[in-house]
Amino acid sequence: MAQATTNTDFYPKAGVLTRISAWFWEAMATISENNPRLRRVRALQALSDAQLAELKIKREEIVHHVFKDVYYV
Incomplete structure (x- = not known):
């Protein structure tokens, strides 16, 4: 006797x-x-x-050093 199964999604797909x-x-x-x-x-x-x-940079000033030309402080 042959038995056929199909794989189905048990979890609904998210909407578009x-x-x-x-x-x-x-x-x-x-x-x-x-x-x-x-x-x-x-x-x-x-x-x-x-x-x-x-490099004369303090650890807490790294972000300020890198972004100094973008933000005025």
Whole structure:
């Protein structure tokens, strides 16, 4: 005797607007994570305190240092 089964989705798929919204926010996150300034911040945060001292940057001033030409403080 032959038995046939079909695979069905047990979980309902998200609606079109939900999927578009998820794609949009994922794309925005990818764009922001690949920003050269944010990569520079991460690189400076990875340095030791001694290395930052050689660059004359305090750890708490890294973000201000990288974005100083964008924001007036």
